[in-house]
Amino acid sequence: MLQIKNLEAGYGKVHVLQGISIEVPKGQVVTLIGSNGAGKTTTMRAVSGMIRPSAGEITLNGKRIDQLESNQIAKLGLAHSPEGRRVFATMTVTDNLLLGAFPRLTGSRPKGDVQADLERAMELFPRLKERRQQLAGTLSGGEQQMLAMARAVMLNPEVVLLDEPSMGLAPILVEEVFRIIARLKQEGVTMLLVEQFAAAALKVADYGYVLENGRISVHGEASKLMNDSAVRAAYLGGSH
Ligand SMILES: Nc1ncnc2c1ncn2[C@@H]1O[C@H](COP(=O)(O)OP(=O)(O)OP(=O)(O)O)[C@@H](O)[C@H]1O
Numbered sequence: 559m560l561q562i563k564n565l566e567a568g569y570g571k572v573h574v575l576q577g578i579s580i581e582v583p584k585g586q587v588v589t590l591i592g593s594n595g596a597g598k599t600t601t602m603r604a605v606s607g608m609i610r611p612s613a614g615e616i617t618l619n620g621k622r623i624d625q626l627e628s629n630q631i632a633k634l635g636l637a638h639s640p641e642g643r644r645v646f647a648t649m650t651v652t653d654n655l656l657l658g659a660f661p662r663l664t665g666s667r668p669k670g671d672v673q674a675d676l677e678r679a680m681e682l683f684p685r686l687k688e689r690r691q692q693l694a695g696t697l698s699g700g701e702q703q704m705l706a707m708a709r710a711v712m713l714n715p716e717v718v719l720l721d722e723p724s725m726g727l728a729p730i731l732v733e734e735v736f737r738i739i740a741r742l743k744q745e746g747v748t749m750l751l752v753e754q755f756a757a758a759a760l761k762v763a764d765y766g767y768v769l770e771n772g773r774i775s776v777h778g779e780a781s782k783l784m785n786d787s788a789v790r791a792a793y794l795g796g797s798h
């Protein structure tokens with residue numbers, strides 16, 4: 559379980575997050591919805607240690623992580639699939655995936671069966687299976703996005719942060735990404751999901767938070783948020 563309490567964070571003098579609290583219970587999918595610039599990516603960065611919070615507490619399974627370095631946070635089981643397809647371009651698909659499992663290979667995370675999980679990732683992302691020996695930098699944008707997600711899952715994480723996994727993808731790939739998120743959820747993977755497709759995110763999620771200018775304005779069960787008139791008007795295009 560990931561717990562964020564009164565988190566404040568930003569960049570130098572720019573205060574972005576003004577004290578937000580979010581809970582991601584084990585086995586659940588929680589979505590964070592908000593307009594461009596609301597602070598969603600900043601939240602993800604603060605949780606994974608890419609930026610240091612200025613106030614508040616973040617705990618992962620009861621252990622404080624808000625003052626740790628990113629690699630220490632990863633060792634505790636937090637995987638971050640960042641905004642904008644970050645893959646290791648000059649490495650193969652397989653090596654990118656094995657790198658996701660690095661803390662397991664070095665013994666700082668429970669090892670489990672890395673080879674079996676690699677096969678499982680390939681089954682989950684068939685496009686990657688076909689291209690396992692291809693250099694990641696030569697994958698299409700959509701395939702790189704899939705690789706970033708698959709690499710996060712290879713940590714065998716306690717929690718996965720997914721920041722806009724469908725960004726820039728063609729509609730058919732967007733559907734595939736949401737199908738994969740639903741599959742991961744079925745397998746019990748705990749996720750904090752940021753998505754521009756708020757309706758689809760609320761459909762797959764158990765619970766949702768709305769972030770406005772660095773503050774949580776509304777939160778509740780995903781099904782309730784989907785029917786909330788203010789949320790619908792602002793984030794779901796007012797229809798369906
Ligand atoms: N490295 C940075 N330095 C300074 N300001 C930044 C930096 N990164 C983001 N910001 C600012 O922080 C605010 C929140 O940005 P953030 O990326 O968290 O938004 P977001 O909710 O993820 O938006 P989007 O939906 O566009 O991805 C914005 O005003 C942005 O300009």
Ligand SMILES: [Mg+2]
Nearest residue numbers: 598599600641
């Ligand atoms: Mg963002």
